[in-house]
Amino acid sequence: MSTETPSKIQKILAAGHLAVTSEVGPPRSADGLVIEHKAKLIADYVDGINVTDNQTSVCRVCSLACCIRIKQMGLEPVLQMVTRDRNRIALQSDILGAASFGINNILCLTGDHQHFGDHANAANVFDLDSVQLIATVKMMRDEGRLLGGHEFQVRPQMFIGAACNPFAGPNVALRVARLAKKAAAGVQFTQTQCIYNMNTFKEFMKIMVDRGLHEKVAVLAGITPMKNVGMARYMQKRVPGIDVPDEVVKRIGGVPKEKQAEEGIKLAIEQIQEIKEIPGIKGFHIMAIEWEEKVPEIVKAAGLFPRPN
């Protein structure tokens, strides 16, 4: 994982612990307390809190503002940053801004296409892509230089992350190759897409380990508990790049409606237990979408609590 930063997540990984991160989605209004409330719910159960950046291209409070708030609560934010909405000037500016508040983790993403969101008629930017953003953060951190060539003294101390999606098939080897490209650009950890298809994920991890890539990039397995069968069906049919096998839909749908949330949590815990045994895994990224209050229960039941200091 090369360069050392003050990141708590990096320290926990370096000490050989399984890391646990989670994420909170900002509100679609100027209510800053929403993030504070969500962060408090999970604070003691995770090592880092991602804040999504206008996820699914729906306009929300910006990730940077929320990360500053989380940092000021004494917690560990992970700044998610997509290249869809900002060019290289704005991206680097926000990285410097985040670093000026002591934010030490960044997740570099290209971002969903805007056609999914609430401003489908917007122009997109995509001046850089995620790989180029990774390389840019690395250059700013390790060389103290901007893409335009300007050199500066106070460098952003970022632990650099990226997403990866083993399920955006059909070719799993291609997905490992893509992560290898991110590793070559400087990525240090990855949080995967929500895992439901365990066979594909195991195939992905096997190629990772065979190539020795798991030593270069810490893989945090993405876990999203299903709230009900409606969510399972929606994720199966509507969310791009997510692979929900029929048996998952059947399992959640196979219990009475009032028991489906419980079944979803149970499945998430079982997934964590199973993934723990997969060689090369370095932690978990629990994305409980608008269900943050369930994170403590999942972390505890999965044997991931208490968190190391």
Added chain:
Amino acid sequence: MIRAVGKPIEEIIGMVQDFNKLLIAGCDGCVTVCEAGGLKEVKVLAAALRLYFTQAGTSKQIEETSLTRQCDKEYLAQLRDSIDGYDAVVSLACGVGAQFVADMYTKKVVFPGVNTSFMGATEERGWYVERCQGCGQCILAETGGVCPIARCSKRMLNGPCGGSEAGKCEVAPDIPCGWELIYERLKTLGQLDRFEKPVTPKDWTTSRDGGVRKILREDLRV
């Protein structure tokens, strides 16, 4: 080649209704090939407008023509003697041609009759797909002959993103993922080593981001 589609007749009627003498001007270039703005489409549009205005009880003079190319002054000059006889011109050329008509005949009202869409190829008759965005710095040599700027919906230089499914783009299931195409092509060519090498940020100054673009060929100028 430039691809265009005819504007809806209602939109054209809305533009021309206050003008009495109209010239519908086609172009024998790209828009003829994609059957959006050649002489055939000029005739169809003129007939439709005549029918509409006759039924509406309005008398209009509507003439038809098509020029070899509307993006060349020598062909546009052929309108010089007749242009004053019209109140407005509906150009069925691409946006380049329509603007060139307006440039040359500054006092004439010029309406676009087509929506200029993209530079693309004919997959089949009536099925045109974008292939190039004219970024000004061709990188096809590095990407197995498949352009990620035009064929990835996020113009990624290090794709594919995580949104593709079964080789299709997240934007629409009928768009092949450009980066899946590149990966497969590089594999076929035995050049997969290129795929894992990060591509540095692109210099967009030769794209639209550098301002209005021009080519000055001193060797061709007299």
